[in-house]
Amino acid sequence: MDFDLDFVEKYVETDNGRIHYLHHAGHDESIIFVHGFGANARTWKRLAGFLPGGLDVYLVDLIGHGKSDAPRIRYTVTLQSEAIDRLIEAEKIRGYYIFGHSYGGWVAAFHAQGSREKAGLILEDSAGLKEFIEEREKEHGYKERMFREAMLLNPRDYVVRSTIESFRNSEELTRESLSIISEPSLVLWGEDDRLIDIRYGRLLSEYIPGSDFETVNGGGHTPHYLMPEFVSGRLISFLERNRD
Numbered sequence: 001m002d003f004d005l006d007f008v009e010k011y012v013e014t015d016n017g018r019i020h021y022l023h024h025a026g027h028d029e030s031i032i033f034v035h036g037f038g039a040n041a042r043t044w045k046r047l048a049g050f051l052p053g054g055l056d057v058y059l060v061d062l063i064g065h066g067k068s069d070a071p072r073i074r075y076t077v078t079l080q081s082e083a084i085d086r087l088i089e090a091e092k093i094r095g096y097y098i099f100g101h102s103y104g105g106w107v108a109a110f111h112a113q114g115s116r117e118k119a120g121l122i123l124e125d126s127a128g129l130k131e132f133i134e135e136r137e138k139e140h141g142y143k144e145r146m147f148r149e150a151m152l153l154n155p156r157d158y159v160v161r162s163t164i165e166s167f168r169n170s171e172e173l174t175r176e177s178l179s180i181i182s183e184p185s186l187v188l189w190g191e192d193d194r195l196i197d198i199r200y201g202r203l204l205s206e207y208i209p210g211s212d213f214e215t216v217n218g219g220g221h222t223p224h225y226l227m228p229e230f231v232s233g234r235l236i237s238f239l240e241r242n243r244d
Helices: 041-048 077-091 103-112 130-136 142-153 157-165 198-207 228-241
Strands: 008-014 017-024 030-034 056-060 096-101 118-124 185-190 212-216
Touching: 008 077, 017 041, 017 077, 030 077, 030 103, 041 056, 041 228, 056 077, 077 103, 096 103, 103 118, 118 228, 130 198, 142 157, 185 198, 185 228, 198 212, 212 228
Parallel strands: 030 056, 030 096, 096 118, 118 185, 185 212
Antiparallel strands: 008 017, 017 056
8 A cells, every 4th residue: 555645634533632643444454553652653654555455554643743632731651542542433443453663552552451342462662561661760861861862753842751751650561461461462573672672572472362472683673664564464464364
């Protein structure tokens, strides 16, 4: 599918402003893609070029990102998950997959813990694991470094600061919280990810019952961008394994 030609721009109202997304209508599986911290829906442009045209694809701008509204509120994983719920309700999506990268993976995994009508979960170099957050907090000045890096992608300083300050709370991904995910799950990880080491990916996969784990050689922290054809192939194989 062509990112620039095949997607329709849409908005839906949430409790915290409008959420913007791009939709490619298809007759096969519905997949909601959730970008990482500071990014937006355009992060999936290269991957979209390798996705089959039959897929029903939603590329979401999280609240405070891209073309979505950015109110002065407390930015949490719960808030982002609830905004995705409004999208699902508005589009009447049933039996969907949710694919999250980095912070978007945290949102996707948190979302997957609810009693929603999901078909499956794909996590790519996901943030949010309690062990990773605890380890990063030992590093002097890590929040300021993260703030500066995120501001290069999303110049809304209030959104960036508020999101970072909410990292340590009950929304962390733990062995207990991930163990309740029952849908088929795939965890993809860049073998040379320098931001979130692959050992956390293996741990995350271990905590999700029955999940598949695959490494992406040369994928870094953004395999969907650096290795889009490979990631698309793994995604398609995962969908095919779960078809009736």
